[in-house]
Amino acid sequence: MRILVTVKHTPDLQSQRSFTDGAVTRTAEDGSMNELDENAVEAALQLVEAAGEGEVYALTVGGADAVAAVRKALQLGAHHAIHVNDEAIAGSDVFGTATVMAGAVRKVHAETPLDLVITGMAALDGLTSMLPTALAAELDWSQLTLASGLTVADGEATIVRHLPDARETVSAPLPAVVSVTDEANTPRYPNFKFIMAARKAPVATWTLADLDIDPSAVGASAARTTVVDASERPPKANRQVVTDTGDGGTALADFLIERGLA
Amino acid sequence: MSIAVLIEHHGGQVSRPSLEALTLARALGTPVAVWLGDEPPADAVAQLGEYGACEVRVAVIGDDARLPAKAATAVAAASADTSVLLVISTFVNKEIVTRVAMSTGAGVVVDAAGAELVDGRIETTQTVFAATWDVRTRIETDRAIVGIRPNTTQATSAPVAGDATVVGVEVPLPETRERLAAVEPVPEEDGVPLAEAPVVVSGGRGTGGDYTLIRDFAELLGGAVGASRDATDEGWISHEHMVGQTGTTVTPALYVACGISGAVHHRGGMQASGTIVAINMDPDAPIFEISDFGVVGSLFDVIPQAIERIEAHRES
Numbered sequence: 098m099r100i101l102v103t104v105k106h107t108p109d110l111q112s113q114r115s116f117t118d119g120a121v122t123r124t125a126e127d128g129s130m131n132e133l134d135e136n137a138v139e140a141a142l143q144l145v146e147a148a149g150e151g152e153v154y155a156l157t158v159g160g161a162d163a164v165a166a167v168r169k170a171l172q173l174g175a176h177h178a179i180h181v182n183d184e185a186i187a188g189s190d191v192f193g194t195a196t197v198m199a200g201a202v203r204k205v206h207a208e209t210p211l212d213l214v215i216t217g218m219a220a221l222d223g224l225t226s227m228l229p230t231a232l233a234a235e236l237d238w239s240q241l242t243l244a245s246g247l248t249v250a251d252g253e254a255t256i257v258r259h260l261p262d263a264r265e266t267v268s269a270p271l272p273a274v275v276s277v278t279d280e281a282n283t284p285r286y287p288n289f290k291f292i293m294a295a296r297k298a299p300v301a302t303w304t305l306a307d308l309d310i311d312p313s314a315v316g317a318s319a320a321r322t323t324v325v326d327a328s329e330r331p332p333k334a335n336r337q338v339v340t341d342t343g344d345g346g347t348a349l350a351d352f353l354i355e356r357g358l359a
Numbered sequence: 360m361s362i363a364v365l366i367e368h369h370g371g372q373v374s375r376p377s378l379e380a381l382t383l384a385r386a387l388g389t390p391v392a393v394w395l396g397d398e399p400p401a402d403a404v405a406q407l408g409e410y411g412a413c414e415v416r417v418a419v420i421g422d423d424a425r426l427p428a429k430a431a432t433a434v435a436a437a438s439a440d441t442s443v444l445l446v447i448s449t450f451v452n453k454e455i456v457t458r459v460a461m462s463t464g465a466g467v468v469v470d471a472a473g474a475e476l477v478d479g480r481i482e483t484t485q486t487v488f489a490a491t492w493d494v495r496t497r498i499e500t501d502r503a504i505v506g507i508r509p510n511t512t513q514a515t516s517a518p519v520a521g522d523a524t525v526v527g528v529e530v531p532l533p534e535t536r537e538r539l540a541a542v543e544p545v546p547e548e549d550g551v552p553l554a555e556a557p558v559v560v561s562g563g564r565g566t567g568g569d570y571t572l573i574r575d576f577a578e579l580l581g582g583a584v585g586a587s588r589d590a591t592d593e594g595w596i597s598h599e600h601m602v603g604q605t606g607t608t609v610t611p612a613l614y615v616a617c618g619i620s621g622a623v624h625h626r627g628g629m630q631a632s633g634t635i636v637a638i639n640m641d642p643d644a645p646i647f648e649i650s651d652f653g654v655v656g657s658l659f660d661v662i663p664q665a666i667e668r669i670e671a672h673r674e675s
Contacts, residue, residue, distance in 0.1 A: 133605065218605060240427060242427075260545075261599060263425075263543060266541040323496065325496065328492065329491060335651070336652075338650070339654055339655070345638075345655075346654075348654065349638070350668035359580060
């Protein structure tokens with residue numbers, strides 16, 4: 098079983114999360130992988146462990162900082178790490194990013210065939226969960242997205258996906274691109290042995306030239322959308338917080354009535 | 360300019376967000392409704408006309424509409440002569456439009472709160488980073504696809520109804536590797552679906568698993584019942600109710616958070632709501648930082664009193 102997992106370096110949202118996780122203290126360094134990608138790494142490790150053989154590749158695309166995301170994957174137990182870093186990639190939209198990732202997947206696949214690419218369901222820093230579909234379409238591989246359950250047998254992957262109106266079971270032959278939700282599993286914590294090993298583990302660093310990708314096909318100039326304005330929302334004005342001393346419900350009701358909401 | 364609108368429908372009924380999208384489409388050009396699945400009933404077609412659809416393009420593809428690659432082929436064919444495609448920003452529609460964009464070269468913005476024409480290009484507004492930033496994006500391509508969030512446009516019927524001429528879309532669907540092995544419908548609850556609801560009342564850990572008051576309050580306010588990840592993980596309520604970045608993103612006019620602390624993932628799924636009200640025992644709960652009105656107290660005291668007050672007000 099050979100699986101490539103895509104991981105993304107995202108701004109550290111996890112600092113708040115680490116409080117609720119109780120005993121485990123995460124450092125800034127290991128809080129740098131998109132949290133939903135942990136489910137992807139976990140799904141890959143579980144499949145390889147169940148198969149009793151195989152390898153997990155962690156792939157990230159981004160600037161110098163992005164290497165932290167694949168280091169985190171190594172700490173969790175991934176066997177190989179790949180970092181695609183090229184100035185021309187900056188500003189890529191989802192289609193440009195999918196082009197770069199597909200190039201890296203093809204390069205690995207050409208050396209030794211992969212069975213699966215597994216991704217998280219979305220990036221928590223604002224991307225749109227379009228990437229897994231774009232990657233499957235770009236590679237022309239099976240698309241099995243939003244999996245809350247995943248099994249692989251007899252050259253076929255089967256997922257269960259929970260949609261608002263139905264629970265679907267979808268099967269497709271390998272190789273497949275699978276995106277897993279945070280319901281799919283409970284990610285493990287980094288293993289001390291792997292943490293030590295991850296520090297010294299080699300990370301393959303590739304550029305667009307290594308992937309045979311024309312730089313003009315990606316990056317900001319190829320992006321189909323442009324952000325023309327971005328501004329931080331002001332904090333809510335006139336916030337009121339009252340402490341219930343026996344009439345909190347009435348106060349809440351009066352607020353809703355005043356606003357025409359009740 | 361023709362604006363294609365992919366219609367969401369449940370049991371032959373047009374969803375309210377689809378009427379919002381038709382309303383938005385009228386501001387951009389002439390709406391053309393696109394309907395996938397089974398044949399639309401006559402009253403649905405009439406309603407689409409009432410909201411301005413000049414045509415209803417129907418691709419009768421049954422459950423194939425559930426496979427993104429097939430649905431994308433049908434949508435691309437049905438919208439081939441239009442310059443803008445509007446869809447409701449659901450997980451499934453994001454998959455469909457990604458493939459439509461890859462086959463047509465269209466630029467895409469999803470999770471948008473609005474769209475307008477500026478100098479011949481579509482510009483969208485949306486909130487990002489858990490609704491802490493406002494962003495305006497221009498789609499640079501001739502063809503544009505916009506995924507619009509529910510409750511971001513007020514649905515109004517057209518001053519002059521559209522003809523709603525039904526046009527069949529005949530399109531050979533591609534063979535796909537993916538096949539549907541099973542489809543198990545989720546039992547429909549009474550009331551409005553969570554993503555579309557104008558009011559959402561959510562319960563979290565503070566409910567202790569008892570949703571009676573949450574349901575009562577939601578019913579009183581004409582809203583849907585939501586939940587935090589904690590509550591769905593505990594099995595207190597089904598996953599379909601989960602509000603959050605990985606569950607359902609909601610943007611109702613009113614969001615009432617009861618016994619929910621407001622972890623970042625929950626906030627990401629509801630922070631763009633119009634008015635936010637919170638009830639929590641912990642005065643330091645982060646939910647209060649984004650609330651217009653908060654009560655530090657027990658939801659078991661506060662909700663019954665609020666219900667009583669509102670009922671008394673309505674009777675007076």
